[in-house]
Amino acid sequence: MLELFLAKYNYWIVILLMMIGLYVVVARGNLVKKIIGLNVFQTSVFVMYISLGKVAGGTAPVLTGKNELFSNPLPHVLILTAIVVGVATTALGLAIVVRVREAYGTIEDDEIEEIERQDMAGDLEGRRR
Amino acid sequence: MRHHLVLRVVSKLLIPFIILYGLYVQFHGDFSPGGGFQAGVIVAAAIILYALIFGTDRAKQVFKPRILMVMAPLGVMLFALTGYAALALGGNYLDYDWLAQNDTAGQHIGILTVEFGVFLTVVSVMALIFLAFAGRTHEIHDDDW
Amino acid sequence: MTGSALSGIMPHLPALQVVVPLLSAPICFLLRRGLVSWAFATVISWAAFATALLLLQAVLTDGTIRYEIGGWAAPWGIEYVIDATNAIVLVIVAGIGAVVMPYARRSVAAEVPANQHSLYYTAYLLCLAGLLGVSITGDAFNVFVFLEITSLSSYILISAGAGMDRRALTAAYNYLVLGTVGATFFVIGVGLLYMVTGTLNIIDLSARVPALQDNRTIHVAFAFIVVGMGLKLALFPLHTWLPNAYTYAPSTSTAFLAATATKVSVYVLMRFLFVVFAPTYGFMALTLNYVLLPLALIAMVAATIAAIYQYNLKRLLAFSSVAQLGYMVLGIAYGSVQGLTATLLHLFNHALMKGALFLAVGCIMLRVGDVTMLGVRGLGRQMPWTMAAFVVGGLSLIGVPLTVGFISKWYLVTAALSDGRWPIAAVILASSLLAVIYVWKVVEAAYFKEPPAGRVVREAPLSMLVPTWILVLANVGFGINAEFTVDVAQTAAMGLLGIVP
Numbered sequence: 001m002l003e004l005f006l007a008k009y010n011y012w013i014v015i016l017l018m019m020i021g022l023y024v025v026v027a028r029g030n031l032v033k034k035i036i037g038l039n040v041f042q043t044s045v046f047v048m049y050i051s052l053g054k055v056a057g058g059t060a061p062v063l064t065g066k067n068e069l070f071s072n073p074l075p076h077v078l079i080l081t082a083i084v085v086g087v088a089t090t091a092l093g094l095a096i097v098v099r100v101r102e103a104y105g106t107i108e109d110d111e112i113e114e115i116e117r118q119d120m121a122g123d124l125e126g127r128r129r
Numbered sequence: 130m131r132h133h134l135v136l137r138v139v140s141k142l143l144i145p146f147i148i149l150y151g152l153y154v155q156f157h158g159d160f161s162p163g164g165g166f167q168a169g170v171i172v173a174a175a176i177i178l179y180a181l182i183f184g185t186d187r188a189k190q191v192f193k194p195r196i197l198m199v200m201a202p203l204g205v206m207l208f209a210l211t212g213y214a215a216l217a218l219g220g221n222y223l224d225y226d227w228l229a230q231n232d233t234a235g236q237h238i239g240i241l242t243v244e245f246g247v248f249l250t251v252v253s254v255m256a257l258i259f260l261a262f263a264g265r266t267h268e269i270h271d272d273d274w
Numbered sequence: 275m276t277g278s279a280l281s282g283i284m285p286h287l288p289a290l291q292v293v294v295p296l297l298s299a300p301i302c303f304l305l306r307r308g309l310v311s312w313a314f315a316t317v318i319s320w321a322a323f324a325t326a327l328l329l330l331q332a333v334l335t336d337g338t339i340r341y342e343i344g345g346w347a348a349p350w351g352i353e354y355v356i357d358a359t360n361a362i363v364l365v366i367v368a369g370i371g372a373v374v375m376p377y378a379r380r381s382v383a384a385e386v387p388a389n390q391h392s393l394y395y396t397a398y399l400l401c402l403a404g405l406l407g408v409s410i411t412g413d414a415f416n417v418f419v420f421l422e423i424t425s426l427s428s429y430i431l432i433s434a435g436a437g438m439d440r441r442a443l444t445a446a447y448n449y450l451v452l453g454t455v456g457a458t459f460f461v462i463g464v465g466l467l468y469m470v471t472g473t474l475n476i477i478d479l480s481a482r483v484p485a486l487q488d489n490r491t492i493h494v495a496f497a498f499i500v501v502g503m504g505l506k507l508a509l510f511p512l513h514t515w516l517p518n519a520y521t522y523a524p525s526t527s528t529a530f531l532a533a534t535a536t537k538v539s540v541y542v543l544m545r546f547l548f549v550v551f552a553p554t555y556g557f558m559a560l561t562l563n564y565v566l567l568p569l570a571l572i573a574m575v576a577a578t579i580a581a582i583y584q585y586n587l588k589r590l591l592a593f594s595s596v597a598q599l600g601y602m603v604l605g606i607a608y609g610s611v612q613g614l615t616a617t618l619l620h621l622f623n624h625a626l627m628k629g630a631l632f633l634a635v636g637c638i639m640l641r642v643g644d645v646t647m648l649g650v651r652g653l654g655r656q657m658p659w660t661m662a663a664f665v666v667g668g669l670s671l672i673g674v675p676l677t678v679g680f681i682s683k684w685y686l687v688t689a690a691l692s693d694g695r696w697p698i699a700a701v702i703l704a705s706s707l708l709a710v711i712y713v714w715k716v717v718e719a720a721y722f723k724e725p726p727a728g729r730v731v732r733e734a735p736l737s738m739l740v741p742t743w744i745l746v747l748a749n750v751g752f753g754i755n756a757e758f759t760v761d762v763a764q765t766a767a768m769g770l771l772g773i774v775p
Contacts, residue, residue: 025451038454045462052469062161075468078415080166082461085422089454091258092426096433096447098265103440112444119441123586123646202300209297212289222289224345 010051017044029109031100035093042086049075049082133182140182147175155248156241165244169251176256185263194260197253204250211242287332288341288354291325291364292410292420294318295403299396308391312382315395316375322402323372326364333361334762338769340412348412349475355412358766362618363409363541366625370533371402373629377741378526381636385524387437394434398530401427405538414464414474414550417542418457421506425453428535431527432519442522449515456505456512463498466491467550479550487556496558499546500566507539509566509603510573513596520592525636528588532595533629537621540602544617547606548770559609567607571698573600574705582712587635587645590712591628594671597705598624601686604698612689614767615760619685622759623670623678626752630745631667634660637734637742650716652725657733661720663746668713670749673706677753681760 005012017040024037053075061070101107104115148171155168180188212223220227225239283290298318305311333339333356341354356364378398386394404424408417429450435442468474470491471482486492501512508516516536520528553559574597581593598620605617635645637660642649654661670677683706690698725731733739752759 022455025455031447034451038451041455042458045458045465048462049465052465060162075465081415081419084166085419085426088426089422089450092429093447093450093454094262096429096443096450098262099433099436100440100443100447103436103443116441116444199304202303205300206297209293209300212293213297216286216289221342221345222286222293223343226345 010047014044014048014051017041017047031097031107031109032094035090035097038093039086039090042082042089046079046082046086049079136182140178144175144179147178148172151175155244165247166251168244169248170255172248172252173255173259176252177259180259180263185260189260189264192256192260194257197257197260200249200253201257202250204246204248204253207246207249208243211239211246215239284328284332286341287325287329288339288356288410289343291322291329291368292354292403292407294325295322295399295406299399299403302399303392303396306392308383308388308395309379311392311395312375312379315378315399318399319368319371319375319402322406323365323368326361326368326406329356330361330365330762333358334765349473349478352411352413352416353475354410355477356410357769358762359544359618359770360409360541362622362762362766363538364406366537366622367402367405367409367534370530370625370629371398373741373744374526374530374533374633377529377633377636377738380735380738381526381640382524384640385438385526386434390434390437394431394524397427397430397434398527401431401530401535405534408538409541412476414467414476414479415461416474418461418464421457421460421539421542424535424538425450425457425506428527428531429453431531432523434527435523438524439522441518445515445518445522449519452505452512452515456502459498459502459505461502463495463502466495466498470495476545476550480552483550484552484554487553487558492551493557496551496553496561500543500561503539503543503546507536507543507603508596508599510569510577510596510600513573513577513599516596517589517592520595521586521589525588525632525639529629529632529636532591532632533625536595536599537625540599540606540617540621543603544606544614544770548609548614549772552772562607562609566603567698570600570604570607571701573597574604574701575708578705578708578712582708582715584712585647587638587647587650587716588632590716591631591635594709594712595624595628597709598628598671600705601682601702604702605686605689608689608693610689610693611764611767611771611773612685612692614770615763616682616685616689618763618766619756619759620682622763623682623749623752626678626745626749627667627670630663630742630749631671633738633742633745634664634667637663637738640738641731641734642729647715647719648726650720651723652720652729653731654717654721656725656729656731659739660734660742663739663742664720665713665717666746666749668716670753672709672713675753676750678749678756678759679753681753681756685760 021037021039021041021044024040025034028034028037053072055069055071058069058071061073097107100112104112106112151168151171154163154171155165157163176188176192179191215224215227216222218227225236226232227235228238229235295318298314302311302314305314329339339356340348342348343352343354346352382391382394401424404420404427407420408424411417411420429446432449433442433446464474467479467483470486470489471479473479473482483492505512520532523531547562551558553562577593577596577600581590581597584590584593602617602620602624605613605620607613637657638650638653639645641657642653666677670679673679673683683702687699687702690696690702
């Protein structure tokens with residue numbers, strides 16, 4: 001049992017990070033914390049890709065002329081792209097949070113919901129008029 | 130942070146070397162690990178360090194957002210236009226082999242231009258993101274946290 | 275001269291289809307002036323539409339086109355693969371973009387702050403490039419990259435409505451969180467596929483995955499991809515981001531995204547389900563029957579009922595979109611040629627109807643500034659052309675004969691009956707009848723209620739009416755003469771299932 005755990009430790013780390021990230025996204029009410037959760041969640045995917053590209057005993061895939069064993073560089077390239085996507089998502093998400101804070105005066109989910117309920121009630125009021 | 134003498138002196142010493150290291154990573158991108166993304170982030174880190182120590186207002190005087198806003202799309206365009214150049218010279222889109230007489234030379238030229246485009250965009254976008262967030266009104270009080 | 279220039283460009287059309295909008299986005303950003311950016315974006319949209327039409331024609335005459343980006347051969351490099359299926363999706367996306375752009379000028383001017391116009395059109399071009407890229411690429415990871423380009427720009431297109439209603443911001447935020455989770459699920463699935471097969475090329479995957487039907491990792495990859503794309507295409511219970519996003523976005527964004535974004539996700543789901551996994555038995559085949567089918571049926575009924583209770587027209591149409599996506603997933607769940615033909619037909623037809631309807635609602639937004647049931651009161655006489663467009667679009671949504679809606683439903687019902695599954699056919703008809711209620715509610719308010727006293731409203735400007743009516747007429751035109759669309763959809767469905775005609 002322990003050996004199964006140790007031999008595949010990278011997957012356990014991935015699963016742990018994934019669950020932590022998703023939990024934070026779902027369970028936290030603070031908009032910034034949700035973004036942090038999203039980041040942790042994405043990081044788990046990065047770790048998964050990188051670890052599956054590792055070849056035991058392989059080095060960095062730079063051609064030096066010697067016949068060496070290389071790790072698979074493709075996952076690294078893919079994850080470089082995914083990291084950039086992640087940075088863009090984070091920046092955009094935080095930018096929206098800044099605007100939310102300016103428009104609502106809060107970044108707590110429940111308080112925003114309360115304000116929106118009032119907005120909605122205002123809409124309904126307009127309908128009865 | 131006017132009174133943090135140590136920070137100011139050390140960062141003034143460090144910033145040129147950070148940028149130099151960024152350029153090394155940039156121009157070794159076609160031979161060894163490195164390239165536009167990494168180099169761009171390293172140089173942007175230097176800009177952000179400058180802004181942290183000397184304040185966003187001074188950073189904005191040195192790295193003018195208006196110029197950064199032009200640099201970012203220009204980098205993307207450099208990337209895309211390299212692709213079009215290959216197209217115009219008879220190859221597929223982004224096929225660097227067609228950029229020079231010799232395939233290897235073409236690959237070098239292609240990678241360097243594309244990576245330079247990436248570098249421009251990454252530097253300016255990272256710096257812009259930081260300056261945009263840091264330059265927002267300071268209405269968040271300490272007890273809000 | 276032009277002939278030879280065209281024949282020189284022809285082989286590179288697949289690349290140009292994506293990189294022309296992609297390169298024009300930074301140019302649009304540099305133009306800075308709202309009007310100039312708009313003109314530029316319009317020209318690019320029409321160029322993309324022309325490219326898509328040429329590609330469709332080329333695919334129909336010569337078969338599948340493959341294009342190697344950067345000259346790297348297929349399993350190693352990224353290649354663009356165009357067959358009948360994604361040629362249709364390309365035409366839908368580029369066509370809607372080309373129709374919406376002339377409309378955008380007045381609508382965006384009214385709904386988005388002036389200093390953001392140039393940025394708005396930049397985001398639109400990025401979104402267009404992303405959608406075209408998702409449809410055209412033959413590389414699984416490239417799908418993810420373009421999907422994220424699309425999503426990031428559509429968050430911007432939605433949050434641009436913040437000037438009108440601050441709820442656009444929270445709508446965009448929720449979409450961002452769920453959209454990112456969806457895309458990350460998708461990329462986890464792709465990673466697991468790569469782990470087992472060692473390839474990312476979709477054609478390569480389709481050769482290697484079906485032999486591994488019992489592999490547990492493949493099952494997990496399948497689950498992640500289906501759930502991820504389910505989030506992106508707003509499959510019922512994962513649709514919660516959609517109603518708010520469509521309600522508070524500027525009208526132009528809503529019309530464009532409603533007609534294209536979810537369709538492209540449906541396409542990706544189809545591509546992965548039938549080309550990559552191609553399940554014949556076991557866990558994956560059961561998922562179609564016992565997960566997607568019930569969810570599609572629930573979506574069709576539940577979302578239609580939810581639409582009946584809406585007071586905001588945009589929200590009403592958004593819920594109806596969720597229901598219509600149910601129809602598309604239903605066709606996928608059949609997994610037969612007829613089912614997929616129906617899905618592809620509905621993909622095209624729904625883009626036409628929702629495009630027309632949301633554009634009509636945008637006209638009301640411009641002139642009345644209120645798209646609730648209260649706002650449309652009496653508009654039947656005050657804005658006759660706009661409301662007529664809405665009514666024809668609504669009839670198409672219900673599935674009245676002579677409209678495209680009828681064609682899709684006809685094929686969906688025949689597909690259900692051919693398997694002897696008449697209860698499903700009954701549900702389709704029931705949900706169509708329910709759709710009558712919400713369309714009638716709007717018609718009643720517009721034609722049989724007096725307008726609020728003292729409200730003076732002019733008809734919408736021509737620049738907005740003409741695009742709306744182009745889509746309305748397309749609704750009727752392709753409804754009367756469906757031969758072409760049915761033909762293409764059938765070829766595409768057979769291509770997806772690997773059946774040689």
